[in-house]
Amino acid sequence: MDTIQRNMSLTGEPPKTINRTQKIATFIGMFGLAILLLATFNVNFPNKGLWLSIALLSITSGIILFAKGAYSNELEGIKNHGVWFKSISSRGFLAWISGISLTGFYVILYFYPVYLGLNSEGENTGIIALFDPLSRILSGNPASQWFVYGTLYTIAIFAFGIKFIWKYRHNRYEKIRTMSVMFFQTAFAFLIPEFMARLNDSEAYNLPYYDLKSIWPLNYYLFDSYSLDGLLSSGNLGLYMLLFGVVSIFIITPILTYKYGKRWYCSWVCGCGGLAETAGDPFRHLSDKSQFAWKVERWVIHSVLVFAVLMTTAMVSTYLGSDPNAYWLTRDVFLIGVAIFLTLIFVLIWIFKKQELKKDARYGAIGYFVIIIGLFLIHSFSGSNNIFIFEASTLRLWYGFLIGAVFSGVIGTGFYPIFGSRVWCRFGCPMAAILGLQQRLFSRFRITTNGGQCISCGNCSTYCEMGIDVRAYAQKGENIVRASCVGCGICSAVCPRGVLKLENGPMQGRIDGNEILLGNDVDLMTLVNKN
Amino acid sequence: MEHIVIIGNGISGVTAARHIRKLSDKRITIISAETDHFFSRTALMYIYMGHMKYEHTKPYEDWFWSKNRIDLKRAFVKQVDHKQKSLILDNGEELGYDKLILAVGSKSNKFGWPGQDLDGVQGLYSFQDLQNLEKNAPNKKKCKRAVIVGGGLIGIELAEMLHTRDIPVTFLVRETSFWNGVLPSGESEMINRHIRNHHIDLRLGVNLKEILADDAGKARAVVIPETNEEIACDLVGLTAGVSPNVDFLKDSGIELGRGIKVNRFLETNIEGIYAIGDCAEQHEPIGNRRNVEAVWYTGRMMGETVAQTICGHRTAYNPGHWFNSAKFFDIEYQTYGWVNSDKRKPEYEEHFHWIHEDDTKCITIATHKDSGKFLGINTFGIRMRHEVFDKWLTEGVSTDHVIRNLRYANFDPEFYKTFEPQILSAYNKLTVNI
Numbered sequence: 029m030d031t032i033q034r035n036m037s038l039t040g041e042p043p044k045t046i047n048r049t050q051k052i053a054t055f056i057g058m059f060g061l062a063i064l065l066l067a068t069f070n071v072n073f074p075n076k077g078l079w080l081s082i083a084l085l086s087i088t089s090g091i092i093l094f095a096k097g098a099y100s101n102e103l104e105g106i107k108n109h110g111v112w113f114k115s116i117s118s119r120g121f122l123a124w125i126s127g128i129s130l131t132g133f134y135v136i137l138y139f140y141p142v143y144l145g146l147n148s149e150g151e152n153t154g155i156i157a158l159f160d161p162l163s164r165i166l167s168g169n170p171a172s173q174w175f176v177y178g179t180l181y182t183i184a185i186f187a188f189g190i191k192f193i194w195k196y197r198h199n200r201y202e203k204i205r206t207m208s209v210m211f212f213q214t215a216f217a218f219l220i221p222e223f224m225a226r227l228n229d230s231e232a233y234n235l236p237y238y239d240l241k242s243i244w245p246l247n248y249y250l251f252d253s254y255s256l257d258g259l260l261s262s263g264n265l266g267l268y269m270l271l272f273g274v275v276s277i278f279i280i281t282p283i284l285t286y287k288y289g290k291r292w293y294c295s296w297v298c299g300c301g302g303l304a305e306t307a308g309d310p311f312r313h314l315s316d317k318s319q320f321a322w323k324v325e326r327w328v329i330h331s332v333l334v335f336a337v338l339m340t341t342a343m344v345s346t347y348l349g350s351d352p353n354a355y356w357l358t359r360d361v362f363l364i365g366v367a368i369f370l371t372l373i374f375v376l377i378w379i380f381k382k383q384e385l386k387k388d389a390r391y392g393a394i395g396y397f398v399i400i401i402g403l404f405l406i407h408s409f410s411g412s413n414n415i416f417i418f419e420a421s422t423l424r425l426w427y428g429f430l431i432g433a434v435f436s437g438v439i440g441t442g443f444y445p446i447f448g449s450r451v452w453c454r455f456g457c458p459m460a461a462i463l464g465l466q467q468r469l470f471s472r473f474r475i476t477t478n479g480g481q482c483i484s485c486g487n488c489s490t491y492c493e494m495g496i497d498v499r500a501y502a503q504k505g506e507n508i509v510r511a512s513c514v515g516c517g518i519c520s521a522v523c524p525r526g527v528l529k530l531e532n533g534p535m536q537g538r539i540d541g542n543e544i545l546l547g548n549d550v551d552l553m554t555l556v557n558k559n
Numbered sequence: 560m561e562h563i564v565i566i567g568n569g570i571s572g573v574t575a576a577r578h579i580r581k582l583s584d585k586r587i588t589i590i591s592a593e594t595d596h597f598f599s600r601t602a603l604m605y606i607y608m609g610h611m612k613y614e615h616t617k618p619y620e621d622w623f624w625s626k627n628r629i630d631l632k633r634a635f636v637k638q639v640d641h642k643q644k645s646l647i648l649d650n651g652e653e654l655g656y657d658k659l660i661l662a663v664g665s666k667s668n669k670f671g672w673p674g675q676d677l678d679g680v681q682g683l684y685s686f687q688d689l690q691n692l693e694k695n696a697p698n699k700k701k702c703k704r705a706v707i708v709g710g711g712l713i714g715i716e717l718a719e720m721l722h723t724r725d726i727p728v729t730f731l732v733r734e735t736s737f738w739n740g741v742l743p744s745g746e747s748e749m750i751n752r753h754i755r756n757h758h759i760d761l762r763l764g765v766n767l768k769e770i771l772a773d774d775a776g777k778a779r780a781v782v783i784p785e786t787n788e789e790i791a792c793d794l795v796g797l798t799a800g801v802s803p804n805v806d807f808l809k810d811s812g813i814e815l816g817r818g819i820k821v822n823r824f825l826e827t828n829i830e831g832i833y834a835i836g837d838c839a840e841q842h843e844p845i846g847n848r849r850n851v852e853a854v855w856y857t858g859r860m861m862g863e864t865v866a867q868t869i870c871g872h873r874t875a876y877n878p879g880h881w882f883n884s885a886k887f888f889d890i891e892y893q894t895y896g897w898v899n900s901d902k903r904k905p906e907y908e909e910h911f912h913w914i915h916e917d918d919t920k921c922i923t924i925a926t927h928k929d930s931g932k933f934l935g936i937n938t939f940g941i942r943m944r945h946e947v948f949d950k951w952l953t954e955g956v957s958t959d960h961v962i963r964n965l966r967y968a969n970f971d972p973e974f975y976k977t978f979e980p981q982i983l984s985a986y987n988k989l990t991v992n993i
Contacts, residue, residue: 103756104919105889109723110609198889200974313611318620478970479945481884481893483855484570484618485602490611499618520972522610524886526893526942529970 049097057090067158068144077161084179088187095191104198106522108313108491116445117310123445131442138433141173166222168229174237175222181303182218186210188306195309201517201530205295209302216241217299233262238269241297243276245336246459248427251344282466288532289473290463291515298459300452303441304493305516308449312493312518315448321495325455325512327392332431333461334396338403339427341366342420360408367404370397381469431456450493454512464511472532473515474539475508477501481527488519488528502527509539562586563869564646564656566636570855571836572662573597574862575869576629582870587628588654590646592635594686596621601855603689604716608723613686639811641829658869661808661819661827661834662862665801665853668709674770679778680795683717692720695794699725702793706730706781708767709799710737712885715750717796718759719888729760729790731767731783733799743923744901745912746937750887752918757888770795801853803838816840818851823875825865833868835861845878847897854883880952881935882945890919895948896935898925908934911958913985915940915978922982926958933958941978942970962986 046054063073063083073079099107115122136143145154152160156171159179163171189210196202217239227233236249236258244250250273259266284292294301304312315321341363348359374397377385385393440452453460467473475498482505488498494512498519501508508528520528563579565572568591576587602616624631635649639659646654667682669675681691696702705721707714710732718728734740737754739747754761768784780791803818814820814828818840825833834840836858841850852858860878867874884893899908909928914921920940927934933956936948947968951961961968966979 103889108608108610112612113609199972200976201972204974478942479882479949480856480859481882481945483601483884484599485605486599486611486615486618487602487605490615503618517972524891525884526891526970529942529972531973 047097050094053090053093053097055090056086056093060084060086060088060090064155064158067155070145070154073158076158080158080162083158084183088183091187092190095194098191099194099197106198107195108522111310111313117313119314119446127443127445130444131438134438134442137173137177138437144173144176146173163222166219167225169225178218181299182213184307185213185299185302188309189302192306192309196521199517199521202521205517206305208296209298209305212241212297213299213302227262227265233265234258235262235266235269239299240269240272242299243281243293243459244273245333245340245462246298246300246457247273248336248340248432248458251340251347252424253343253347256347281463282470285463285466286471289471289513289515289530290460290467291473291513291530293463294453294460294514295516300436300440300457301450301514304444304449304453308441308444308493311444311449313448313490314446315450315454315493315495317489317492317495317497319497322497323388325495326388328455329457329461329464329512330392330396332435332456333458334400335427335431336458337370338400339420339423342418342423346420363404363407367401370400377469384469431458448493448495450495450514453514454494460512460514467513468509468511470535472535472538473509474531474533475501475513475519476529476531476533477505477507478525478527478529480505481525483525485524487522487524491518491522493518498528507539560584560586561657562588562655563658563660564654565589565660565662566646567591567662567664567836567838568593568597568631569600569662569664569836569858570597571664571858571862572660574859575660575662575835575866576862577627578863578866579869580627580629582866585869586630588630588632588656590632590634590636590648590654592633592649595631595633596624598686600684603683603686604720607689607692607720637807639808639813639832641812641832644831657831659832660865660869661813661832661838662836662858663804663838665837666804667797668800668802669797670799672708672767672769674772674778675797677770677772677778677795678776679793680770680797682797682801683713684801692794696721696724696726699727702726704729704790704792705794705796706790706792707796707798708781709797710734711798711800712738713801714796714798715754715887717798718754719757721794722757722759726794727758727760729762729792730754731765731781732761732763733766735764737761737763739900740902741900742937743898743904743910743912745914746921746923746939747900749914749918749921749939750890753888753890801837803840803851805838816850823877824868824873825861825876826868833865835865841876845876846881848878848881856882880949882948887939890940891942892937892939893943894935894937895943895945896925896933896952898923898935898937911962911986911989913978913982915981920978924958924961931957931959933961936961944968944970 060083063079063086067073112118114120116126117123143154145152145156147153151157152170156173156176159171159176162179163169163175189206192206193203221237221239224235224238228235234257236255239247249255256270259270281293295305345359345362348357348362349355350359352358374393377393382390435456436452440456443451482499482502484499484503486499488502489496489500492498493516494514496508496510496513498508515530517530520530563585565576565588568589572589576589579585579587596617597619598613598616599618602611605611606613606616634652636646637649638647640647644656646656648654665684667684674680679695681695682688683692696705704727706729707717708731710730714730714732715737718730721728736744736747737750742750751761751763762783765783765785768782770778771780771782771789773779778792778795780789781795782789805815805819808815808819812829813832818838819827819834820842821827821834821839822842823845825835825839827834837851837853839851839861844850857878861876864874864876880896882893882895884891886892898910899905907928908925911924911926912921922939922941923937925934925936926932933951936943944967962983965982966977969977969979971977
């Protein structure tokens with residue numbers, strides 16, 4: 029007989045088309061976008077400050093009004109009605125159009141900013157010129173393509189954040205988490221760096237653009253020579269900032285992750301996560317949940333991490349001198365230090381946590397470890413000026429292009445409507461990889477399953493933006509301890525039987541299943557003895 | 560190699576198959592006429608509502624079955640011939656077995672209403688029912704009104720489903736309050752109000768007299784005897800419970816009652832044939848449970864149990880403390896132990912009921928009057944920890960203990976408001992008054 033896998037949406041139709049409020053909202057939002065589009069095509073608006081304000085306000089209020097139209101007449105509670113029937117959220121025509129436009133925008137933004145009006149000589153034109161007044165208010169400088177992007181990014185998180193809060197208003201965890209993400213984006217990622225740039229007016233400062241909440245290796249340019257030069261030439265403030273950057277990596281991050289899991293960062297603070305959680309929320313169910321995708325994910329994300337470690341080591345070591353009399357931290361001391369540090373981590377995990385690693389994780393760990401140490405050895409014996417096999421700047425260039433631009437930007441965000449909202453976080457982010465290792469091996473965080481109450485309905489898995497098959501654990505009564513979980517809490521929110529809860533608890537027994545509650549009340553000991 | 564054949568690929572049959580595979584190397588075949596692969600029946604509603612697609616309701620990927628050497632066969636079993644140990648399928652094929660597990664589930668109840676078999680009249684249990692619903696009620700233009708008959712869990716789910724497509728719903732409930740054969744009145748009344756808040760036309764204390772047909776033989780209206788009112792509609796949902804799907808076994812020699820009669824080991828009267836899940840009927844009720852339990856969780860337990868028996872550890876079906884859960888539109892419901900409705904409440908059972916002022920959260924705790932012992936809890940809008948209540952029920956603690964320690968049982972997400980102090984003070988007032 030035929031396989032019946034009929035997509036119900038073929039016969040159904042969206043629960044409702046958009047209502048009047050939403051139509052008005054769409055008009056207002058599109059009006060704002062149209063102004064930006066006209067500016068991009070070099071329409072010269074007379075009063076730029078005014079027109080920019082009109083555009084940004086229209087976009088923001090359009091989004092918020094749209095959310096009001098969608099949720100204000102509904103009672104509180106999860107309402108994912110018709111998600112799979114709507115073109116935009118089920119990889120339909122609208123989804124492809126948005127995906128292609130977003131991707132196109134990213135390509136232009138990263139590789140052809142001149143089309144946005146960034147002129148190397150002379151004044152900005154186009155859309156970048158439109159943003160000049162705002163940029164001058166904040167930092168005193170004319171806008172760049174990154175300022176335009178940052179402003180739109182912040183507006184997206186802010187306005188879609190309000191939409192998210194409206195949708196999940198019955199859920200305090202989601203509300204508080206979203207406010208946190210909105211705050212960190214607006215203050216730390218957007219305003220503070222702009223204000224910091226003002227300091228550079230003074231001779232004493234030469235600070236690079238620094239989003240303080242962006243931690244290495246996500247912030248891979250922290251150790252670029254221009255960044256180090258800038259920080260080191262900016263007196264104590266610069267030094268403190270560099271120190272803070274290093275302390276964040278080695279001390280703050282592990283402690284917080286131990287206590288709360290990686291969610292404190294990935295879904296409470298991080299900007300990439302922030303965009304995924306707010307603007308990306310309508311696409312969270314599109315992530316691939318197959319076991320195959322999981323296998324790919326583990327290899328890709330950890331490869332990016334290894335790449336990031338090598339690239340950074342190479343960058344820093346080229347920055348350092350080789351004369352031991354000039355400064356104690358020479359190239360060789362640094363390289364040996366890194367090698368010892370990595371070996372130490374590897375050995376400690378191997379001794380204390382080996383039984384928690386699956387077979388392929390063990391192979392992967394050994395493989396990468398051998399490669400890294402091998403490269404160190406090649407370097408020290410070959411005596412070449414190149415660090416490892418490639419020049420540091422070549423590595424940095426490729427990392428910036430492949431990972432920083434193509435992966436995190438073009439694919440990560442541009443493909444929201446096709447692959448779901450957390451493609452970058454799931455497959456590419458080296459920061460997520462590090463935090464994930466910490467979370468998997470040394471964290472008090474887990475998602476607990478409520479005894480035997482799971483009905484295997486699949487809402488949790490479907491709405492997991494990280495593509496975790498939550499149901500597979502829940503129906504076994506097992507706690508969920510996964511490196512990739514960002515702790516967004518949506519699985520718990522969409523569960524119709526209240527089976528899942530995000531918790532911080534003791535390390536002991538954090539994975540244990542609750543098999544006795546799943547089913548028959550057997551005397552397990554007797555059974556075991558009989559077997 | 561011993562060949563185990565399982566009829567039915569619902570939670571009971573599939574759990575049995577998985578556990579037999581865990582415990583043994585036997586050849587396993589699952590036969591189903593419904594779908595090729597196991598899906599979660601309880602999630603059918605989410606497909607219609609557009610939360611999930613059919614694929615999302617499958618707990619295992621399609622490669623799972625061949626990898627675990629569980630053969631799947633799409634066929635309808637017409638007859639069981641236990642003397643030959645063979646099954647006769649609808650395509651005429653015969654299939655031999657060494658042991659047979661009947662996990663054939665339920666069908667929707669029909670009580671002989673005139674017009675109950677018309678086009679546009681249906682229940683909601685199987686995948687095919689959902690396909691019919693897509694045909695009968697794809698949108699509010701083709702289905703201008705739906706009438707749902709029968710006030711239980713499936714009825715309210717159907718109401719919620721239709722509501723998401725803006726289809727007006729009239730909900731006919733025979734009882735004077737929704738599900739008050741199961742829920743104490745305070746809870747049942749809160750759900751009445753919640754249903755009406757969703758603009759469902761809830762009619763309590765009314766019956767169905769007949770379903771009227773149009774010229775094409777399609778349902779066009781229902782008649783209510785109490786008022787003689789005729790309600791025009793395009794869909795009639797029959798959700799007045801389910802009963803075991805055992806018609807095809809009538810002449811098989813397998814003992815039937817309402818369902819397939821089984822002993823505590825889930826064995827039928829014929830050796831080598833077992834029945835589990837919705838279709839199994841215990842000779843004697845177990846504790847306060849009913850003879851036929853059409854519940855997801857009990858189906859799963861029976862699947863585990865029968866797998867033990869078939870793999871050589873003859874094990875009685877011995878379910879632990881009763882628990883269940885459901886969702887009424889936006890209100891989650893969980894129950895642990897026994898809280899009886901006002902109708903069924905035994906003389907020794909007394910209730911403490913607390914309801915939040917927002918009318919979406921409440922709890923009811925049942926206590927043994929004489930001993931003060933905790934008997935069970937119903938919670939609405941507050942999640943509770945299964946493990947904790949299981950322990951308390953096993954230990955036989957008092958209701959005082961439960962109320963004082965309620966916070967340890969809370970399972971709501973972080974940062975949620977908690978109501979334990981309010982509940983405690985309400986309880987204290989009550990006990991002081993008494």
